[in-house]
Amino acid sequence: VISRAGMMFAARRLALRALGRRTLSTKVDLFTAHDQFIPRHIGPTDGEITRMLKTIGLSSLDELVEKTVPAGIRLGRQLSMGEFTRPRGEVEALEHMRALASKNVVAKSFIGMGYHGTHTPAVILRNVIENPGWYTQYTPYQPEVAQGRLESLMNFQTLIAGLTGLELCNASLLDEGTAAAEAMAMCHGLSSKRNKFFVDKRVHPQTISVVECRAEGFGIEIVVGDYATAKLDDSYSGCLLQYPATDGAVLDYKPFIDAAHSVGAKAAVAADPLSLMVLQSPASFGADIAVGSAQRFGVPLGYGGPHAGFLATSQTFARKMPGRIIGVSIDAQEKPAYRLTMQTREQHIRRDKATSNVCTAQALLANVAAMYALYHGPQGMKEIAARTHASATLLATGLQKLGLEVGSEGVHFDTVRVVVPDADKTLAAGHADHMNFRKLEDGALSLACDETTTPEDIERVWKVLNGGAAPAFSAADVAKEMPGGGDLLSSTPFKRSDEPMTHPIFSMHRSEHQLLRYIHKLQNRDLSLTSSMIPLGSCTMKLNSTAGMIP
Numbered sequence: 001v002i003s004r005a006g007m008m009f010a011a012r013r014l015a016l017r018a019l020g021r022r023t024l025s026t027k028v029d030l031f032t033a034h035d036q037f038i039p040r041h042i043g044p045t046d047g048e049i050t051r052m053l054k055t056i057g058l059s060s061l062d063e064l065v066e067k068t069v070p071a072g073i074r075l076g077r078q079l080s081m082g083e084f085t086r087p088r089g090e091v092e093a094l095e096h097m098r099a100l101a102s103k104n105v106v107a108k109s110f111i112g113m114g115y116h117g118t119h120t121p122a123v124i125l126r127n128v129i130e131n132p133g134w135y136t137q138y139t140p141y142q143p144e145v146a147q148g149r150l151e152s153l154m155n156f157q158t159l160i161a162g163l164t165g166l167e168l169c170n171a172s173l174l175d176e177g178t179a180a181a182e183a184m185a186m187c188h189g190l191s192s193k194r195n196k197f198f199v200d201k202r203v204h205p206q207t208i209s210v211v212e213c214r215a216e217g218f219g220i221e222i223v224v225g226d227y228a229t230a231k232l233d234d235s236y237s238g239c240l241l242q243y244p245a246t247d248g249a250v251l252d253y254k255p256f257i258d259a260a261h262s263v264g265a266k267a268a269v270a271a272d273p274l275s276l277m278v279l280q281s282p283a284s285f286g287a288d289i290a291v292g293s294a295q296r297f298g299v300p301l302g303y304g305g306p307h308a309g310f311l312a313t314s315q316t317f318a319r320k321m322p323g324r325i326i327g328v329s330i331d332a333q334e335k336p337a338y339r340l341t342m343q344t345r346e347q348h349i350r351r352d353k354a355t356s357n358v359c360t361a362q363a364l365l366a367n368v369a370a371m372y373a374l375y376h377g378p379q380g381m382k383e384i385a386a387r388t389h390a391s392a393t394l395l396a397t398g399l400q401k402l403g404l405e406v407g408s409e410g411v412h413f414d415t416v417r418v419v420v421p422d423a424d425k426t427l428a429a430g431h432a433d434h435m436n437f438r439k440l441e442d443g444a445l446s447l448a449c450d451e452t453t454t455p456e457d458i459e460r461v462w463k464v465l466n467g468g469a470a471p472a473f474s475a476a477d478v479a480k481e482m483p484g485g486g487d488l489l490s491s492t493p494f495k496r497s498d499e500p501m502t503h504p505i506f507s508m509h510r511s512e513h514q515l516l517r518y519i520h521k522l523q524n525r526d527l528s529l530t531s532s533m534i535p536l537g538s539c540t541m542k543l544n545s546t547a548g549m550i551p
Helices: 004-020 037-041 046-055 061-068 090-101 122-129 147-164 176-190 205-218 254-262 315-320 363-401 423-432 455-465 475-479 512-523
Strands: 196-200 221-225 236-243 266-271 289-293 309-313 324-330 336-343 415-419 445-448
Touching: 037 090, 046 061, 122 363, 122 512, 147 309, 147 324, 147 336, 147 363, 147 512, 176 196, 176 205, 176 236, 176 266, 176 289, 176 309, 176 315, 196 205, 205 221, 205 236, 236 254, 254 266, 309 315, 363 415, 363 445, 363 455, 363 475, 363 512, 423 445, 423 455, 455 475
Parallel strands: 196 221, 196 236, 236 266, 266 289
Antiparallel strands: 289 309, 324 336, 415 445
């Protein structure tokens, strides 16, 4: 038996379909693309628009504009867009964008600064990043229809908590810079009467800029200096350190953090998560907060962002954490169930208690990072970290053989500092060979290796820094001479002594098909545009066209 409401619903759908039908014609306009964007993506049909206009007593959309938009701000003529005035179809638009993209020079980046090349596993690229079952989901406010995504975000939190050694991690932030700003705000919130915050000069420059900008609104004085000589007092709420430093040095921050704690200041550490597979965790040397970016865990550079930032801390400071925290509970059937345990935006709780008033998550990219960790597992992640470190050691050893001054205050993980006779000339030579280097403030260069760095890439760097002449040695020759076989960390106190990825989930889905099945199992536990309309806000990618996702 069909209810009256069901009959009305069916009748309404039939009426809408009838209104949406197009009148077929044999007339063809060869100068207008048939795959226009508007009919596929703009909801109201011509029939619906006519009905809505009639309801409000108007005859056209032009008349609607005339009655609602003040004449003083209207253009008063047809918009001219030159060659783009004629509407282009989706296929034609994509061809044009590919032609534009082909003009770009794709250079090999050695810049680093928290942005690194990475290999996105094909199974993740195709089944998560390019899958509308993952990229059209809405924020998981309703756990009943978001169990898959919540489980994946819990994996992300578990991963970061293990790497940083801290108890609690949120379900991603916007990027490393904003995560550092949130850490500063946390420190200030814990000691609101202290109006100073120390930032070490070795922090990535873009992070310093974001922290300084955010501090203005709080009335916090940012003091940028050298941790090795700085003396904090009870006017400081906290400090921010980079691990490894922006020039690549791995430094011992424990004495400084102990001194900060002695005057009641908190310590935040911006850490490279890949380095934490082989380096001691921030918690091990006293960090109260750890922040960073998970970009190098399979997330494409994407013109510099966005990327999934993170913030981890101890249970003690849970109520001051920004963003969202996923937790595990028990449902009505007494089975484990995931939910948003904490939400700290002002739309969720009293405004004066909120720790953030911005959109504080990159859930899709956090899920990519979590799947990357599942795909590689603990051993695979260690191998990537060890390979990255060995590449930097190979690079440094070859530069030393060329007679260049290499190194900084401490050992390196993935970034090497090198002094060259003329930094600007070397940068230009690198550009000419499609390689990007970074110039430090003191005129030296820093060169960062990553998962994608090959011995051939390193030989190209040697050639550029050798005045354009190929060295008399090869990467294979230098590899035989590398100290420690390329591992400079094992003989230092910085070598990690515990296992960061001990949860069984990281060892369960190592084959491609195992991960594929897991991805789709989680997807089937979620609501997205692949199964339903979502009557909520539009702050996700769910309204993007497929064509818009291709380039």
